[in-house]
Amino acid sequence: MIRILPLLLSFISGSALAATTHDVEIFKFKFLPAEITIEAGDTIRWTNKEKRQYHSVWFEQLGEKEPDYLFPGDFYERTFEEAGDLPYRCGPHPKMTGMVHVTKAGEDKAKSDSIKESAPADEISGSRRAEILYILKHDCGSCHGMTLQGGLGPSLKPDALEKLTVEQVAVTINHGRPGTPMPPWKPFFSEQEANWLAQQLKQGTAETEGHQE
Amino acid sequence: MKRLFSLVRPNFRLTWHKKDHTSLAKTPRSQRFFLAGLAPWQESLLKSPPFVKMLTIQGLLVILFFSAAAVHAQESCEVRGTGDLGVIIERASGSVQVVDTSARKTLFRVEDLGDLSHASAVYSRDARYAYIFGRDGGLSKIDILCGKLVKRIVQGGNSIGGAISQDGSLIAVSNYEPGGVKIFSSDDLSLVADIPATKISGEKNSKTVGLVDAPGQRFVFSLYDSGEIWIVEMRDPAKPRIERFEKIGIQPYDGLVTPDGRHYIAGLFGEDGMALLDLWHPEKGVQRIMDHYGRGEQKLPVYKMPHLEGWAMAGDRAFLPAVGHHEVLVVGSNDWKQQAHIKVHGQPVFVMARPDGRQIWVNFAFPDNDTIQVIDSETLKIIKTLKPGKGVLHMEFTPRGEAVWMSVRDEDQIQIFDTQTLELLATLPAAKPSGIFFTSRAHKTGL
Numbered sequence: 001m002i003r004i005l006p007l008l009l010s011f012i013s014g015s016a017l018a019a020t021t022h023d024v025e026i027f028k029f030k031f032l033p034a035e036i037t038i039e040a041g042d043t044i045r046w047t048n049k050e051k052r053q054y055h056s057v058w059f060e061q062l063g064e065k066e067p068d069y070l071f072p073g074d075f076y077e078r079t080f081e082e083a084g085d086l087p088y089r090c091g092p093h094p095k096m097t098g099m100v101h102v103t104k105a106g107e108d109k110a111k112s113d114s115i116k117e118s119a120p121a122d123e124i125s126g127s128r129r130a131e132i133l134y135i136l137k138h139d140c141g142s143c144h145g146m147t148l149q150g151g152l153g154p155s156l157k158p159d160a161l162e163k164l165t166v167e168q169v170a171v172t173i174n175h176g177r178p179g180t181p182m183p184p185w186k187p188f189f190s191e192q193e194a195n196w197l198a199q200q201l202k203q204g205t206a207e208t209e210g211h212q213e
Numbered sequence: 214m215k216r217l218f219s220l221v222r223p224n225f226r227l228t229w230h231k232k233d234h235t236s237l238a239k240t241p242r243s244q245r246f247f248l249a250g251l252a253p254w255q256e257s258l259l260k261s262p263p264f265v266k267m268l269t270i271q272g273l274l275v276i277l278f279f280s281a282a283a284v285h286a287q288e289s290c291e292v293r294g295t296g297d298l299g300v301i302i303e304r305a306s307g308s309v310q311v312v313d314t315s316a317r318k319t320l321f322r323v324e325d326l327g328d329l330s331h332a333s334a335v336y337s338r339d340a341r342y343a344y345i346f347g348r349d350g351g352l353s354k355i356d357i358l359c360g361k362l363v364k365r366i367v368q369g370g371n372s373i374g375g376a377i378s379q380d381g382s383l384i385a386v387s388n389y390e391p392g393g394v395k396i397f398s399s400d401d402l403s404l405v406a407d408i409p410a411t412k413i414s415g416e417k418n419s420k421t422v423g424l425v426d427a428p429g430q431r432f433v434f435s436l437y438d439s440g441e442i443w444i445v446e447m448r449d450p451a452k453p454r455i456e457r458f459e460k461i462g463i464q465p466y467d468g469l470v471t472p473d474g475r476h477y478i479a480g481l482f483g484e485d486g487m488a489l490l491d492l493w494h495p496e497k498g499v500q501r502i503m504d505h506y507g508r509g510e511q512k513l514p515v516y517k518m519p520h521l522e523g524w525a526m527a528g529d530r531a532f533l534p535a536v537g538h539h540e541v542l543v544v545g546s547n548d549w550k551q552q553a554h555i556k557v558h559g560q561p562v563f564v565m566a567r568p569d570g571r572q573i574w575v576n577f578a579f580p581d582n583d584t585i586q587v588i589d590s591e592t593l594k595i596i597k598t599l600k601p602g603k604g605v606l607h608m609e610f611t612p613r614g615e616a617v618w619m620s621v622r623d624e625d626q627i628q629i630f631d632t633q634t635l636e637l638l639a640t641l642p643a644a645k646p647s648g649i650f651f652t653s654r655a656h657k658t659g660l
Contacts, residue, residue, distance in 0.1 A: 052642065053642070092625075092644070093625070145328070145330060147330070149371060152420065152518060183516055
């Protein structure tokens with residue numbers, strides 16, 4: 001620890017002097033690096049390094065509209081003024097996710113890591129949420145419809161689930177419905193994840209989030 | 214056609230006023246010919262010397278004569294046969310690609326087709342038009358030579374595929390909501406017949422599945438909730454004749470017809486077995502085949518329903534997906550007795566034979582949908598396991614089977630494999646691709 005302290009210090013002093021710009025590359029359907037820790041006031045520049053594929057950088061969970069596509073060679077810059085953990089994804093490719101950790105200016109990286117650790121271990125990360133909604137849309141969707149309006153399986157829209165509690169929906173997700181084709185999804189979702197998904201379904205937020213593609 | 218225009222042009226140029234030039238340039242190409250022909254003509258005919266009048270009238274006649282051609286030319290349609298073309302459904306973006314399977318390239322993208330999750334397609338008999346059945350009840354007719362949507366109707370609330378009649382005049386669509394089958398003219402998509410399914414409770418009708426065409430201008434389908442098979446005969450479109458077969462089994466989830474159009478088979482979800490109807494002898498009723506194929510074995514969860522599209526046949530054997538068992542079933546096509554079951558990687562979804570029947574290609578349900586297995590139809594051994602990527606949703610062989618195209622949803626890619634070497638030949642970009650449908654289906658019963 002003592003040995004790396006000077007290194008850390010120089011890092012802090014360096015970055016505290018002036019806001020820096022960090023680079024994230026978009027290549028082969030990945031954000032590189034996918035997770036980045038910066039200080040408040042810093043800027044990130046995402047550059048599309050693909051040959052042909054377009055992408056976008058979408059902070060969906062901030063309630064923002066899906067931004068324009070970045071075609072190969074295009075870049076997108078954004079400055080982060082407030083500390084916090086901000087998950088993002090690619091609009092057309094929901095499985096492409098990334099995370100920006102913004103620490104308070106002058107706060108060192110080690111501390112931000114300890115903050116992350118002290119957060120409840122069972123909280124569902126942004127990228128995992130996106131993954132669950134992707135499964136909902138494309139895999140649950142093979143019976144319930146991609147827009148959840150129903151198919152061979154019933155509709156999963158809020159009005160169709162009105163008579164069920166969140167717990168009942170969660171139990172159905174993870175244990176299935178005997179006598180129907182609904183299988184148990186327990187191997188793929190924790191209890192908490194099933195609960196969260198059930199909540200999204202009841203509120204109708206799963207459908208809108210899962211459908212914006 | 215373009216050559217003809219060059220013949221026409223010198224004539225009407227004589228009447229083309231200079232001041233019109235700029236305005237014409239801004240006019241869409243499709244209308245330019247009309248403006249160039251008509252508006253200047255009205256002005257200039259009065260002022261022009263007699264020989265110009267003559268030419269003007271000639272020019273006008275020629276222009277009118279070829280105006281229909283002008284409309285076609287501006288759409289940049291392909292002048293070619295359609296035998297090596299196909300469509301690829303892009304499920305999430307509501308679009309389809311028209312592809313050339315010889316050049317392995319995309320010709321057109323047709324958009325605004327609604328919700329295309331679980332969409333499928335059939336072809337007109339001249340293989341120029343593709344009819345796309347969308348999940349949202351949309352029925353779209355696409356001109357694949359021009360890459361153009363000809364007509365789109367929303368005919369139901371929630372639907373699951375369709376079929377084209379033996380003579381190519383009728384399109385039938387299977388609906389979940391409201392449960393039943395609707396039949397349309399393939400020409401203008403006008404409604405010809407509406408056949409509601411059996412009522413199951415209150416306002417609800419049974420969902421209809423496994424709709425296919427059969428010889429004798431018939432359509433055959435299964436009723437999921439009420440456990441029936443219906444035959445609808447449309448020889449007189451004004452008077453559909455319906456024949457019902459009840460208690461065929463629990464929860465038929467899909468159906469298929471043999472390539473000769475003789476046998477209709479419904480897969481059952483609610484029990485191990487399949488329902489067989491001999492369309493040469495419907496009076497004999499429905500027969501149960503492969504009863505209890507998974508006897509004594511624990512049923513596994515099914516994360517996606519298998520599809521019984523087409524008929525994977527090799528010699529006198531047929532290959533079918535088991536439900537709730539990670540197996541491909543092998544059945545004799547003479548006696549319909551089970552001959553073997555082949556353990557595979559996951560719950561099979563599509564079990565498809567290469568057109569020569571030598572190989573059987575299988576894809577799988579979630580969470581194993583990143584894998585493809587190839588079975589040798591003679592030895593019944595798995596000869597190759599491929600990992601094209603997550604979400605392999607569908608496969609389609611080229612007409613004579615030297616290559617297979619598959620959609621890999623999460624890679625946003627079509628992958629093309631050589632069926633001899635089992636090596637990847639090429640890829641094409643596609644947005645969340647699902648169904649792939651080549652025009653060779655146009656002349657096959659049941660596809």
